[in-house]
Amino acid sequence: MLGGLHFWFEIRIFMHFIKKRRNKPLYKKFLPLRKNVQNRNKLLWFRKKKWQKFQRAFSRLKKKKLHDPKSYFLSTFKNFFSRKFKYNLQNKQRLSLFYGGFRKKYLKRVVKSTLKEFKSLNKHVTVLFIEKLETRLDTALYRTHFSYSFKNARQLISHKKVYVNNKVVQHNSYLLKKGDVITLDKDVFNFVILNILDSEMWPIPPKHFYVNYKTLQILVIEDIHYTNCLMYYPFWIDFNSFLKFYER
Template sequence: MIYIKKYRYKPLYKKLLNLKKNVQNRKKLLNFKKQKWEKFNFYLKNQSKFSKRNKYYKIFDQYSYYNSKFSNYFSRKFKYNLQTKQRLSFFYGGLSEKYLRFIHKQSVQKNKRSHVNLNSKFFFIELLESRLDSVLLRSHFVLSIRNARQLISHGHVLVNGKVVKKKSLLLKKSDIITFSPKVYSLLILNIANSELWPIPPKYLEINYRTFSIILVDNIKYTNIASNFSFWLDLNTVLKYYEN
C-alpha cells in the first residue's frame, strides 16, 4: 500500500510566528488572543516608539537581541540563514526558491552589463520591487500582496491600457497602471483602511482620484530602503542563492 502524505494548508501568519517578525505589517496578528501569540504581540507592540498609533512598525532592528535555543555555532548559522531567506520570501508574498534563484541570476547578469561595478544585491531588490504586485502594494491601493495578485489574476489591472494577468511583470519607467471601474469601490475601501506607512516611494506618481499609477523614474535601490519595515541581511540571502 502506497502512503500518500496529505499536506494541510497552513496560513501565512502562522509561519510568521516562527520568524518572530511581522514582515508584512499585518494588523490581524495583533488581534489574536491565544496564549501562543502573547509574546509575539507583546514584542510587536513594544519594539518601536516610532509612532504611538503604529507601535508594531519597526524601521531598523539590527540591534534587536534575543536568546537562541541553539548552542552550536553551525545550528545557529543554519537557523539564521534559513530565517533570513524566509523573511525575504514572505515579504514578497511567499516567492518560491526557484524564482528567487532566477532573479538572483538576472541581477548578477545585470550587474556585469552595468558600467559601474556594484553589489548585485542592488539589482536583486530592484527586480523584486519592479514586479507589478509589489508596485500595487507600495501604492496602497491594496492591503497585501495577496490582494494585489487577486486583482491581477481577475483582469482588473491594466498596464499602458492593456489588461495584464501576470503578477511578476517587471515594470519600467513611464509605465502607467490603471484599474477596471468595477473595483473602484474596493480600492476606496483599501485606501481608507491603509495606514499609508511606509509612504509610497518617490519613483511612483499616484493619483488616488483617478486610480492611476505612473512610474516617473527608474526603480533604484536608494529609493527602496523605506519599503522594508525590518532589517534584512541581503548578503546572506545572495550567498545562499549563489550555490
C-alpha cells in the same frame, strides 16, 4: 487478517503524508521569526485560546517597533553551522513572507539573473535585486495601497482588472519600466478606494511612483535609488548573505 493489517498500515502512511502536505495557517509562519513581517494589526487581536502562545510572542512588540528596520531577531544555537543555516533560513522566510510567499525556485532564478546583469550594468547588486522585486506589477499595487495584500493584488491582475499602458496584463511578475502607466478597470474602483481608506498609508509609497488617488493611476517616474532601499522593509534583512546563499 494479514490483509486487513496491511490495509490499515497503508491508510496510516497515507494520512501521515496528508498531514505533512496540509497547509498551515499563515500566522503560524510568523512564530519562529518573532516579527510582524507583513505589518498586520490582526496579529495582536486574536481572541481564541489556541493563539495565546502567538500573542505572548508578539506582546512586547509595539507599533513604533514594527517599522524599525534595524531591529531583528537572532536566536541562539549550539554551533556555527546550525546558527548560520538558521540565520539564512530566517532571512529567506522574512523576504518570502513579505512578498506574499515567493517560492525558492523563483528566488534562485531572480538572484541568478541579477548576478548576470550586474556584470554589464554599473549598479549595486543589492539595488539591482531589490529593483527586480519592487518593479513587479503586484508589488506596485501593494506599495501604493491599491491592495491590502499581495494576494489581493494578484487576484486583481489575474481577473484582468489591471492595465499597463492601456493593455491588460495577467502576469504578477511583470516588470515595470520608467514611463509605464498603471490603470484599473472601473468595476474595481470602489473596492480599491475602500482599500486606500482602510490603509494607514504607512509605509509611504516609494518615490519612484507618482500616484494619482483621484483617477487611481500609477506612473513610474524614476529608477530605484540605493538611499531609499532600506525604507521599503519594516524589518531587518541581510541582502548580502541572501545573495551569497542563493548564488550556488
